[in-house]
Amino acid sequence: GSSSSDAGGASSDSLTIGYSTPVESQPSQQDLIAGLETGAKSLGWKTDVIDANLSPDAQVSNVQTMLQKKVDAVSIWTLDAGAMQGTFAQAAAAKIPLIGVNSTGDQIGTTVWWQLNLCKAEDAPFKVAAQQFAKWRPGGKIIVMGGPPVPSIQGNVKCFTEAAKAAGLTVLSETDNVKDSSSSASALTSDLLSKYDDVDAFWAYNDASALGISAAITQAGKKISDGTSDGVIVTGANGDTDAIEAVRQGRLTGTWDPQPNATGLAVIKALQDAKAGKAEKELVVESVFWSAENIDTYKKPGSRGHTLDTIPLVK
Amino acid sequence: MSVHDDAVRTTPLVEVVGAVRRYPGVVALRGVDLTIHAGEVLSLTGENGSGKSTLAKIIGGVEQPDEGRILVDGRQTVITDPSAARDLGIVMISQELTLAPSLTVAENIMMGRLPRRGGRVDWSSARRQAREVLDQLDVHISVDVPVRELSVELQQEVEIARAISSQARLLILDEATSSLSEAATDRLLELVRLQAQRGVAVLMISHRMPELYSTAQRATVLRDGTLVGSVPLPSTPEAQLVRMMVGRDLGDYYGSREVTIGETVLEVDGLVSADGEMSPTSFTVSAGEVLGVAGLVGSGKAQLAMSLGGAIPASGTVRVRGKDVALGDPRRVIAAGIGYVPDDRRKSALLPVRSVSDNLSVSWLRRLGRGGIIRTSVERRRVKDAIERYGVKTSSPGKRITLLSGGNQQKVILGRTFALGCDVYVLSEPTRGVDVGSKSAIYAMLHELASSGAAVIVVSSELPELIGLSDRILVFFRGSVCGELTGDDISEQTIGDLAVSGRVHANDVLNS
Amino acid sequence: MSSDQLAAEKRPDSGHGGPPHDAAPSRAASMWSEIQRVSGRSTGVIAGLVILCIYLAVTQPVFATWGNTTNVVAGNSVILLLAIGATFVILSGGIDLSTAAAGAATAMVFGELLSAGVGAFVAVVGTLAFGLFLGAVNGVLISYLKIPFLVVTLGTLSIFESFALVLSSGKTINTFTLDGFEPVYRFALDDVAGVPYLLIFDVVVVVVAALVLRYTSFGRGVYAIGSNSEAARLNGINVARTTLMVYVIAGLCAGLAALVQVGRLTGASPNIDSTLLLTVIAAVLIGGTAYTGGEGGVGGTVLGVLFLGVIQNGLTLSDVSTFWRGTVNGLVLIVAVALGVGRDRGWFRLPKGGTRG
């Protein structure tokens, strides 16, 4: 009740919130932006999204452009947190509140996290994943596929790998899909399979890689396990629509869905809280694991009925 | 002569002893000796591929001999590279033009020695100096245009300007005149004599007898990379010199044939080149006729050849055996039965990175099989034929064309065209850089083509050649035909007058 | 480029990509001379390849297995197909920067056609036709509008890229369950008696390309244009049409590559592997095709693709750390080519006066 009246109050003076996206063409980013816009609309706010298209330099310019356009708040998913401090400082100097998405920094007020990018908690998704793997294949042999050598991805790989070892799994190989495309992932996997044909499971840092792995496995004449059934286990992350389909068709064991749409809402909520003077250091959006078990209950990101008040946050 | 006598007493400026140069598949030089004295003009002659350029390159530091030594001022010297040669005062104009196409005339002339003031290139004096040299050569072009935009002859002039403007002690001219008109040649030869009087030694490579006799004091003759001998000029009779070069008597040099003029094959009516260099031109050529085309550079004679060959856009009507020919499109022109040999071998004829074989068969692609499929057996057969028939000196048909000697490259270009069996041949400077022996062979071939009913047009800046070959001569002056000469009217005198002034001087008419 | 580089890229005794000369008419003989010619141009790569393979066979038992071999083949088919198209373009003296992007665009078209439910045949034909079309766009702009090929293909690179994104608004089209995909999937996956269809297909394409280049007047025209287009024109070769054709072929190859790609990944993705373009061009040049045109051939390109493919495979098998991969990769490449250059400059012969350059 009360919070919605806050919303009413907020809508009286319309705000423009800029979002600097690392690469807009990615489906999860589009979902995030969609969420951002729904949230903003519900408060009568406007959004201004600028795409860095994977260039940190462009991202710096983009934020400067936002400052020139005099937006009221900047939310940013930094391509490279290490390389934005100056820009943040400029924003702070211009007294513009900063909301980070999976990004931190001294001047960033609130950071909205994907749960699967955090590793502290006991129930951190990739720790859970490791235990899940161990449950499916006790003492099994697994291969871990990371992506381009950037800290965030390496963090996730580390999180899973350590948990996996702790859970008694053997990590046969830890490779990186540097080119970050399905085709390169499948090429890598074909090579790896010819070396380790007794592998039980693959963990991939994202869905593109996972699907590449899955393709290579089928080409090697093996089956994909739905976890319980025999075959090779392959999981990805991002909850891309084609990954979800793959899960439905049994070509992927499962995928971690960070709920980007909800993340967009959370950004708006963070700003709302900040205006209301009760800003939190971080909001963590729950990540869901879709697999054969729960895939029938899957709803498209936009249509999960989340509102600013019902964002699935980790308490 | 006195200059010559003094020269002999002094130690030679440059002396080459037992030079040997091997290339994959050929030995270009097999122990050749050569001496040249200050103030002497020595001509180096011999058949195509006999090793002249190779020897020149060795002296010029472009190539290193595999064996043998070089003495400069009597001291043994290793000429490591062209700049070392420069430091020794050896400057060479190589057979293939060595200009930077995208750079200006001024910069090409001053290349490698641009004047500097206060540490920075002094363009104004660079341009002034370039200007001055060109004036000496009596060449009137802007020093600011990129050489790319100049004709071959003007490019050659730039090359010459560069050479004579660098204070040389030994000047090597490798067929420097081959792409020059008579007039330009005379100017160059005059300059050569001047330089010689100033004590500069000149090593002159040329296939043009008159030049040797008018300018050189000695001739050193090579054959197949070996030294045939050195003879004094002009005292040695031409026949003897030619025998030394070719190893046999040439007999009737320009050859001749039973001239039987048939029906009209080529009708040209109001032909105009799009660049405006050639104003409306009309004439006809009959089967079995050899038509010569003369004129100074820029007179439009080059445009005539290019227009007929489809190399440049042109308008007007051209008919072969009564059928209209579409202009500006080589494919149609060839299909219509016109075979064209351009004058700029490097730019418009050679396929540089390809083999002799490819350079021949590129003209025959349509004829080497059916439906676009090439029968390599037919191809190989014809390539073999052509190499023999046109006396191309190459170690194998697979040899890269650019590794052939200049004259042999020219033979390949002529051969591939002659082999087409066309009705009309348009040949621009056909014997550029070709040795005397091969020249008369080519002349024989032209006669053969003519007698077999082809109409042959020869555009040439070599008057003796034109006169020796042609049944009829058109002379161009300022873009249009100013005179047509036949029979006894054909003489160096008349052609010269027409080319220079556009009209024949009364007294010549009286003479004839 | 400096004469030295020229020397290095077009070596004096490097033969040439043209017709066999001293070869007897028999196919066998001409194949042999082809091999000689290729090896003439790419000693270094061959040497490097052999050394690599021996090293890997010894250190990585898996390497020498048939399974791994087929992996390398399958994993590099896309690169090979694109590289063959690129060979035509580079031989003609051009370069096609848009080839990888064209691949992605055609892949998306294939995906869309399948999702639209047209049968396999129509989808495949449609895709190839679209590939042809993209090639024709490049070709027309370059050969008839005379816009510099680098500008054109740079422009179409980003246009095709964006087209691929627009088609599915950035999403990957999952083709696995679409009826009509089955045949393509089988084609990319199955084998006859252990020999993958892909391998057979690759061989066929290579042979056809080689024959076209050597035994058709079109092929000869490509070499002639790349060598000296003015001379080619004066000898009655239709420069504009040949140039157009060359880019059309590149487009067609992009189409083929797209089919293989989608077949293998069971999905059409608009995202282009950022290293693909360079890899393709590298393969062609390493194979000894002169980037200035007129010299080289598909034989060399196959070598180049194999070489790069084996390096990658080796790096994975002997799992070199991600960070060091690039270093190894680059060193092997440079050293291999240096070997070839060295041979031609007689570094390995007894020092003798006058190694030129």
Next chain:
Amino acid sequence: MSSDQLAAEKRPDSGHGGPPHDAAPSRAASMWSEIQRVSGRSTGVIAGLVILCIYLAVTQPVFATWGNTTNVVAGNSVILLLAIGATFVILSGGIDLSTAAAGAATAMVFGELLSAGVGAFVAVVGTLAFGLFLGAVNGVLISYLKIPFLVVTLGTLSIFESFALVLSSGKTINTFTLDGFEPVYRFALDDVAGVPYLLIFDVVVVVVAALVLRYTSFGRGVYAIGSNSEAARLNGINVARTTLMVYVIAGLCAGLAALVQVGRLTGASPNIDSTLLLTVIAAVLIGGTAYTGGEGGVGGTVLGVLFLGVIQNGLTLSDVSTFWRGTVNGLVLIVAVALGVGRDRGWFRLPKGGTRG
């Protein structure tokens, strides 16, 4: 390349890299003729640029602001600096594919030096020295070992890339808080009387480069080699040394770019923007420098960088959907250059007999 393309890239009236046509010795006059020459080569781009700016100024109020202008300048300084290095290389007839990677590698070295706490001056000098070194590696391999430049720079591209990763095992070095970074940060950020230091610096670099190319025998040597390296050699120009120098300069520029990059990003990242290389080369070629060498200059390159920069800025301001960006980008590029070609071929004049080709 086909003569048509040649014609298109080196147009008859396209001027040339040489001295000013009617160069009165005075700087002003020569500057003017420089402008004429550049414009001669790049009408299309200039036209395109002007049209673009007018359009944007009208539709996007922000565009014409000084703030946005400085933003464009700052945002394209890295590209500009790399492009100037690339201009030297391309003028000499080569290409440096490793330039972006060299930038990343030097950036990491700068980061490491700062973290090692060596102080601003040493760090900057050290970084530039390292840039020189990387350039020298390319240069020696190309000019003295005669390995084809494409192979060399392709190889060093992946070596430098991997070197950058190895240095910090893939992590970005956050330089913001490191002492010694302050001056560089200020340099990348601050301005005098509203004119950013960066702008001033860019102008200085451009002018110096232009003067070197036009008024030093080294500069002329670069043109000579690019135009006809054999001619250069025969006229006593030291081809090998000049070529080496050219790549060294490219390396130095990479070093400068690295400093600006780190200064702007307040961090040294080993990851290379995959489009950077093509953007840099595109800028040079769009600026009218012939990729075959010997013709062009930094003036054109500045135009090229501005052109591409303004397109990007425009796309961002008038926020075109990401998916369509590429299309717009490519179209503008092709059309702009086509304008130039069109002008030279007289498409816009009354049809007159004999437009060539």
